[in-house]
Amino acid sequence: EDLVVDAFVPLGPLHGLPSTHLLPSSLLFQQPANVNTDEGDPRRPTSPGGGGTEPTVNVCDETNADNWFIYCSGPLLEAVNVHSLFNDSKTFVDMPLKEDPKYVNDLFHEQFNVTVDKINRDELLDFVNEYFSPPGSELAPCVPIDWHPQPQKIMGIQDPDLREWALSLHGIWKTLCKKIHEDIEDHKERYSLIWLEHEFIAPGGRFREFYYWDAYWIVKGLIASEMYTTVQKMIENLASMIDRYGFVPNGGRIYYLKRSQPPMFSAMVYEYYESTHDKAFVRKMLPYMEMEQDFWNDKRMIDVRVNTGNFTVYQYRTEANVPRPESYREDILSAQNINKNDRQRFWRDIASAAESGWDFSTRWFKESGILLDIETTTVLPVDLNAFQCWNMDILEYLYERTGNKTQSEYYRNKRADFRDTIHHVFYNNTAGSWFDYNLRTKGHNLEFYASIAVPLFTGCYHSLNQAKSESLFKLMNESGVFNYPGGVPTSMNANSSEQWDFPNGFSNLNHMIIEGLRKSENAQMQDKAFKIAEKWVFGNYKVFAETGHMWEKYNVIGNVPKPGSGGEYDVQDGFGWTNGVILDLLITYNHRLKLPDQLRPTATPAADTDATDRSDSSSSDPSDEPAPSRSTRSVADDPSTTSAAGTVVSLCSLVLLLLSF
Numbered sequence: 001e002d003l004v005v006d007a008f009v010p011l012g013p014l015h016g017l018p019s020t021h022l023l024p025s026s027l028l029f030q031q032p033a034n035v036n037t038d039e040g041d042p043r044r045p046t047s048p049g050g051g052g053t054e055p056t057v058n059v060c061d062e063t064n065a066d067n068w069f070i071y072c073s074g075p076l077l078e079a080v081n082v083h084s085l086f087n088d089s090k091t092f093v094d095m096p097l098k099e100d101p102k103y104v105n106d107l108f109h110e111q112f113n114v115t116v117d118k119i120n121r122d123e124l125l126d127f128v129n130e131y132f133s134p135p136g137s138e139l140a141p142c143v144p145i146d147w148h149p150q151p152q153k154i155m156g157i158q159d160p161d162l163r164e165w166a167l168s169l170h171g172i173w174k175t176l177c178k179k180i181h182e183d184i185e186d187h188k189e190r191y192s193l194i195w196l197e198h199e200f201i202a203p204g205g206r207f208r209e210f211y212y213w214d215a216y217w218i219v220k221g222l223i224a225s226e227m228y229t230t231v232q233k234m235i236e237n238l239a240s241m242i243d244r245y246g247f248v249p250n251g252g253r254i255y256y257l258k259r260s261q262p263p264m265f266s267a268m269v270y271e272y273y274e275s276t277h278d279k280a281f282v283r284k285m286l287p288y289m290e291m292e293q294d295f296w297n298d299k300r301m302i303d304v305r306v307n308t309g310n311f312t313v314y315q316y317r318t319e320a321n322v323p324r325p326e327s328y329r330e331d332i333l334s335a336q337n338i339n340k341n342d343r344q345r346f347w348r349d350i351a352s353a354a355e356s357g358w359d360f361s362t363r364w365f366k367e368s369g370i371l372l373d374i375e376t377t378t379v380l381p382v383d384l385n386a387f388q389c390w391n392m393d394i395l396e397y398l399y400e401r402t403g404n405k406t407q408s409e410y411y412r413n414k415r416a417d418f419r420d421t422i423h424h425v426f427y428n429n430t431a432g433s434w435f436d437y438n439l440r441t442k443g444h445n446l447e448f449y450a451s452i453a454v455p456l457f458t459g460c461y462h463s464l465n466q467a468k469s470e471s472l473f474k475l476m477n478e479s480g481v482f483n484y485p486g487g488v489p490t491s492m493n494a495n496s497s498e499q500w501d502f503p504n505g506f507s508n509l510n511h512m513i514i515e516g517l518r519k520s521e522n523a524q525m526q527d528k529a530f531k532i533a534e535k536w537v538f539g540n541y542k543v544f545a546e547t548g549h550m551w552e553k554y555n556v557i558g559n560v561p562k563p564g565s566g567g568e569y570d571v572q573d574g575f576g577w578t579n580g581v582i583l584d585l586l587i588t589y590n591h592r593l594k595l596p597d598q599l600r601p602t603a604t605p606a607a608d609t610d611a612t613d614r615s616d617s618s619s620s621d622p623s624d625e626p627a628p629s630r631s632t633r634s635v636a637d638d639p640s641t642t643s644a645a646g647t648v649v650s651l652c653s654l655v656l657l658l659l660s661f
């Protein structure tokens with residue numbers, strides 16, 4: 001029954017699923033498009049899949065957005081995805097409305113008074129072109145007011161070629177700077193973008209809005225660029241999110257309103273303070289830091305019983321149990337093999353993985369290692385708890401700096417207790433490291449994930465107990481994760497084809513590992529920190545020299561440099577956290593980092609001599625090639641809209657399928 005009446009959606013390989021899929025009608029709304037959004041209307045949009053056992057919790061609804069029926073759920077969103085108007089599901093939900101949402105919704109219902117499968121695709125595309133503007137058109141480029149061509153710190157980088165490169169990266173802040181058009185403030189209901197007063201640095205590519213945890217590494221880079229006012233503005237933007245919503249959403253769009261991302265707000269305030277000693281600003285931010293703590297304490301804590309007692313820890317767990325609008329088609333397709341009664345749980349675990357920032361990774365999957373077996377809310381994540389431990393530490397420190405002894409002491413005690421909790425729940429004495437804890441298996445996941453190094457980065461262990469950090473180092477060393485030419489991989493799982501797995505290396509994870517080792521008291525670990533920094537910096541440099549871009553993630557294997565791949569969207573360029581990490585490392589090691597001669601711009605390119613990794617890097621799969629950077633185009637011109645040829649193939653498939661019944 002799933003296959004009867006649908007538009008056909010041939011899609012590329014995704015989450016290890018075969019390459020052609022039909023978007024199953026039984027997962028979608030089974031009602032004419034002619035519904036309205038009034039509470040009392042019995043035909044009011046329900047959740048896709050229906051039939052679930054839980055009440056539907058949409059990612060945005062009438063409680064937090066005036067235009068939820070356009071961007072978060074409903075027949076129009078569904079139709080755009082069923083008919084595959086765009087290659088990337090995120091394109092449509094980022095398109096501003098030209099008229100009021102209710103008006104456009106009513107027009108849509110009038111014009112398409114049929115079930116979604118009967119809608120004519122070309123007419124739908126015309127409709128979208130007529131009533132929506134291109135994604136990103138609500139954002140203006142900007143030059144941050146504190147941008148100077150030659151910041152002192154960057155000019156202090158000793159190696160001339162690395163300094164030149166750092167200046168280029170410093171220049172990219174002007175490309176990634178975004179300012180929301182002023183007139184949007186009076187018409188917020190026409191946008192999925194959440195209004196922000198100040199300009200900000202976006203990650204880049206399809207990520208046009210702010211992203212929460214990305215912002216921490218962007219801030220590190222802005223500090224290297226001596227752009228303290230921009231840092232302040234970015235922090236103020238995030239504080240305004242906490243003020244309005246009680247927490248920082250995953251990103252700056254209304255479809256992110258039911259989930260957060262790793263909590264780095266306090267860490268950004270801390271980094272800003274360490275560079276500026278601006279106590280007045282810290283005093284202003286402390287109430288927001290507290291409010292954010294309330295969110296994580298009230299909404300994201302869970303009790304766990306382990307051998308040594310009962311503890312309460314944090315986990316990633318959103319309430320939303322529907323497909324993510326920015327990945328609507330992907331989530332519908334993935335769910336077709338999930339039992340109807342389990343789909344809401346499945347989508348909640350999907351969105352909870354997105355809250356972790358690790359979307360997606362075998363880290364959240366059962367032993368089978370496939371997305372269909374995702375169980376994010378069964379996992380107690382070591383990195384989140386280590387971040388929270390750091391937040392308590394930062395609160396203690398900043399309260400002390402600003403003269404509030406009582407609160408400082410409160411957080412000192414809280415952090416000391418929580419450090420013990422982390423030990424009891426996450427530390428595995430036999431393996432000598434911290435690991436995620438699984439509530440189903442009642443044990444640690446002993447596979448390597450770069451997240452096990454986060455307690456080292458956040459210093460969440462007794463400072464006198466250096467043996468703990470040394471044994472983590474030993475474990476990582478012995479498991480071979482330091483042996484790859486391009487940096488440390490995210491995991492050692494090579495089978496998932498998810499982006500947060502092998503062979504991808506992410507700059508934020510490599511940065512945390514480097515910083516954790518660098519700040520240790522062990523010379524061998526500090527030396528390893530430098531070696532990883534060299535690999536990461538030189539690998540990024542090579543790829544930049546070759547492609548002219550900084551990428552969201554990198555393939556760490558093989559001497560032929562490559563951007564990363566895998567997951568549900570093309571690798572993106574820009575890229576906020578990548579640039580931030582490189583600038584920070586170039587400043588941290590400004591006297592030590594020396595570009596190898598063969599990488600110098602004047603050098604003849606060296607032949608690739610690495611035979612071991614050649615099989616991976618010489619892949620002839622064209623989809624393996626780095627994706628070209630995207631730019632904003634009108635919808636009609638957008639090459640990402642699916643082709644007429646694709647539709648003909650789809651319709652042929654439909655005829656064949658119907659004949660087979």
Ligand SMILES: OC[C@H]1O[C@H](O[C@H]2O[C@H](CO)[C@@H](O)[C@H](O)[C@H]2O)[C@H](O)[C@@H](O)[C@@H]1O
Pocket residue numbers: 090203207211212213214250251324326327354355356357358359360569
């Ligand atoms: O559209 C799919 C997902 O994209 C985002 O996740 C990825 O990019 C973010 C921005 O760089 C990054 O913070 C995250 O770690 C990446 O996995 C988004 O955050 C997800 O919520 C979204 O579903």
